[in-house]
Amino acid sequence: MENANQRSTVVNAADFRDIDPGDRLLMGPGPSDVPARTLQAIAAPCIGHLDPYFLSIMNEVQQLLRFLFQTSNELTIPVSGTGSAGMETCFVNLVEPGDEVAVCVNGVFGTRMADIVDRIGGKLIRIDAEWGTAIDPQLLQDAIKGRHPKVVAVVHAETSTGVCQPLEDLARIAHDAGALFLVDCVTSLGGMPVAIDEMTIDAAYSGTQKCISGPPGLSPVSFSPAAVRAMEHRKTPVVSWYLDLSMVRDYWGTDRKYHHTAPINMIYSLREALRLIAEEGLEARHERHRLNHRALVAGLEAMGLAMLVPESIRLPMLNAVHIPGGVDDLTVRKTLLNQYGIEIGGGLGQFAGKVWRIGLMGHSCRRKNVFLLLAALESVLKTEGYTAQPGARDAVAAVYDPAD
Numbered sequence: 416m417e418n419a420n421q422r423s424t425v426v427n428a429a430d431f432r433d434i435d436p437g438d439r440l441l442m443g444p445g446p447s448d449v450p451a452r453t454l455q456a457i458a459a460p461c462i463g464h465l466d467p468y469f470l471s472i473m474n475e476v477q478q479l480l481r482f483l484f485q486t487s488n489e490l491t492i493p494v495s496g497t498g499s500a501g502m503e504t505c506f507v508n509l510v511e512p513g514d515e516v517a518v519c520v521n522g523v524f525g526t527r528m529a530d531i532v533d534r535i536g537g538k539l540i541r542i543d544a545e546w547g548t549a550i551d552p553q554l555l556q557d558a559i560k561g562r563h564p565k566v567v568a569v570v571h572a573e574t575s576t577g578v579c580q581p582l583e584d585l586a587r588i589a590h591d592a593g594a595l596f597l598v599d600c601v602t603s604l605g606g607m608p609v610a611i612d613e614m615t616i617d618a619a620y621s622g623t624q625k626c627i628s629g630p631p632g633l634s635p636v637s638f639s640p641a642a643v644r645a646m647e648h649r650k651t652p653v654v655s656w657y658l659d660l661s662m663v664r665d666y667w668g669t670d671r672k673y674h675h676t677a678p679i680n681m682i683y684s685l686r687e688a689l690r691l692i693a694e695e696g697l698e699a700r701h702e703r704h705r706l707n708h709r710a711l712v713a714g715l716e717a718m719g720l721a722m723l724v725p726e727s728i729r730l731p732m733l734n735a736v737h738i739p740g741g742v743d744d745l746t747v748r749k750t751l752l753n754q755y756g757i758e759i760g761g762g763l764g765q766f767a768g769k770v771w772r773i774g775l776m777g778h779s780c781r782r783k784n785v786f787l788l789l790a791a792l793e794s795v796l797k798t799e800g801y802t803a804q805p806g807a808r809d810a811v812a813a814v815y816d817p818a819d
């Protein structure tokens with residue numbers, strides 16, 4: 416359609432064609448490919464949000480989410496909104512103006528958490544680490560010495576860099592200081608172990624479109640009994656009406672009190688995505704992510720490319736790789752999309768134009784996709800004047816079939 420017409424208040428319905436995005440292979444930082452079964456679930460009839468059938472679906476979704484989070488937390492629900500809504504839910508419910516909050520920042524999403532704390536009027540204790548590295552527990556220890564943070568917050572899987580944050584020491588330091596431990600599990604959940612009870616996480620949030628491989632639009636959130644107590648002992652009302660869990664949980668709990676209309680069909684699709692995860696099994700799913708990650712890295716390195724993050728703290732589902740000198744970031748990504756239908760991510764912030772972020776999330780994380788991406792990338796790089804070293808295929812095959 417002509418640009419000039421877009422402000423017209425009259426439309427011709429025939430100008431609008433059927434939606435048909437074509438085939439894509441989503442190997443960026445999210446969304447990931449959504450399995451057909453999960454998409455089909457959306458098309459089930461929309462029914463009332465208090466319909467007994469839907470209430471039973473809600474119960475099942477909560478049950479499946481507790482399985483995925485490995486938690487017995489009663490308050491475990493999908494918040495209506497994307498991962499950022501889950502992030503905001505955790506902070507607005509746990510933080511009151513004047514509360515001290517320690518936030519670990521080593522990428523885009525830590526920065527976003529710090530921003531939210533500022534907006535709520537919390538007293539931010541910010542712990543910064545270089546992007547592409549993990550937070551050193553000693554930095555947290557030093558930063559909160561003599562202070563009384565109510566919450567210590569950290570990102571488990573920093574999607575902007577590909578760093579996996581070890582949580583054990585941070586959890587211990589947080590609890591020793593009497594703080595609640597809040598963790599962003601948006602990218603980790605469904606792709607690597609996130610057992611929140613065992614890891615003593617008090618508040619966790621995730622998103623449906625990363626390793627859960629559902630469409631974006633819901634944010635699984637779980638609060639421990641300690642986090643619920645903190646919520647119940649607030650002196651001020653939660654600044655967000657929509658995300659106030661004290662009201663939202665009256666709908667997800669036994670009262671079934673109307674708060675906002677649940678996104679019925681999105682919840683169907685989440686249920687199907689979770690059912691697929693239960694069918695596969697958590698351990699098998701995590702192992703699948705590890706294996707395909709190792710194969711991808713073997714292939715990239717065999718081609719002569721270098722990973723951004725040291726091996727010991729690399730995420731399996733998000734692989735940041737340096738763009739070789741002389742190669743144009745945008746040209747490569749555009750060609751991958753236009754000629755191969757493959758989407759990968761560019762760098763964010765200080766890594767813009769310097770790294771690519773290759774996702775192996777959920778349904779996208781498959782052997783054939785590893786081979787496809789490597790072959791496509793090799794060919795596109797060649798047109799950009801970069802000739803990859805030979806042997807990527809063998810290096811990948813050696814990971815999948817070590818006996819050969």
Ligand SMILES: *Cc1c(COP(=O)(O)O)cnc(C)c1O
Pocket residue numbers: 445497498499500502524570572573574575599600601602622631
């Ligand atoms: C994607 C992502 C978010 C934000 O989720 P949206 O669904 O984009 O709102 C938050 N944290 C991390 C680590 C993410 O990867």
